[in-house]
Amino acid sequence: MAGRLAGKVAVVTGGSSGIGQEIARxxxxxxxxxxxxxxxPADDTRELVTSTGRRFFSDKVDISDEEAIQGFAGRVRGELxxxxxxxxxxxxxxxSDVDHVTYDEWRRTFAVNVDGAFLTSKAFLPALKESGAGRIINISSSSYxxxxPVAxxxxxxxxxxxxLTSVLATNLAAHTITxxxxxxxxxxxxxxVATMSEEFFAQVEQIQDIRRVQMPADVAGVVAFLASDDAAFVTGQIIAADGGATRR
Structure with missing residues (x-):
């Protein structure tokens, strides 16, 4: 049976593991x-995707490098x-808190998390306009x-x-891109798991209405909805898929 994204091509940055891998799957x-x-390397993601019968392409790319991401966009078009x-x-x-974060650390965080999203969106914008129903989905954080204090x-x-999400929604609405x-x-x-203690996971659970640890599938399901025609009239939104933590 064809899925609701049949015939679509999706790009996932940071898709070799974790949340990105589950979104790709x-x-x-x-x-x-x-x-x-x-x-x-995205070998594990390749196996998960191809096991569904879908095509897969990956490349080693620093998304904060404009030339690199432009080249990647061209290769994706050629492959998929x-x-x-x-x-x-x-x-x-x-x-790091404000007393200990270095400017180099600050800039590297912004280079990937913000500049990378901007550059990648720019690189794929021609294709998204061609789509007639393009979707850009940015993975934010309820920590906003x-x-x-240490982030x-x-x-x-x-x-x-x-x-960036908000202004792009306004800029691109005329192209039917959400x-x-x-x-x-x-x-x-x-x-x-490698960087956070189990005690910290438990503390986060306690500020959520849904008292369990969040898993990558909890994020991927929301992304899949936003990527589909079911979300054609949803744009400019930051959906807090956080178990109710931010409303408490």
């Missing part, structure tokens, strides 16, 4: 062919055709509304990404 399950841009869906998921997470560059960058964000809570991935 879910969009493939829903029928989309998948391209992944990441600085790490014009892109309909762009998920700006790649991110750098640096845990409930900021921990000054990360939270600031996610705030800027929210602003632009939205998804803001999860603390998601259990290999990276967060």
């Amino acid at each position: 879910r969009l493939a399950v829903d029928g989309a062919d998948i391209a992944v841009a990441d600085v790490l 055709g014009a892109v309909d869906i762009l998920v700006n998921n790649a991110a750098v997470v640096l845990l 509304w409930t900021p921990p 000054v560059s990360y939270v600031s960058a996610k705030g800027a990404l929210n602003g 632009v939205n964000g998804v803001a999860p809570s603390l998601v259990r991935t290999a990276v967060t």
Whole structure:
């Protein structure tokens, strides 16, 4: 049975693992062919996507490098055709408060989390306009509304990404391109498990209405909705997929 994204091509940045990998898998399950841009190999994601019968392409790309992401966009078109869906998921997470964060750390966080989303959106904009129903989905964070004290560059960058989401939605509406964000809570991935204590996971659970750890599939389901025709009249929104944490 064809999925609701059948015939679509989706790009997921940072899709080699974690949230990005699950987004790629879910969009493939829903029928989309998948391209992944990441600085790490995406072999595991390739296996997950191709097992659904969908086509897959990946390349090692630093999305903060304009020339590199423009080249990637051309290669994706050559391999899979014009892109309909762009998920700006790649991110750098640096845990420092304002007293200890360096300017280099600050700039690197913004270079990937904000500049990368901007450059990638620009690179794929011609294809998204061709689509007639283009989708840009930016992965934000509920930490923008409930900021921990040790993530000054990360939270600031996610705030800027929210602003980019809003203005792109206005800029691109005439091209029938919707632009939205998804803001999860603390998601259990290999990276967060390696950097966060179980005590911290438990603390986050306690500020959520839904008292369990968030998993990548919880984010991917919302992305799949926003990528589909069911969300054709949703744009400029930051959806807090965070178990109710930010409304408490």
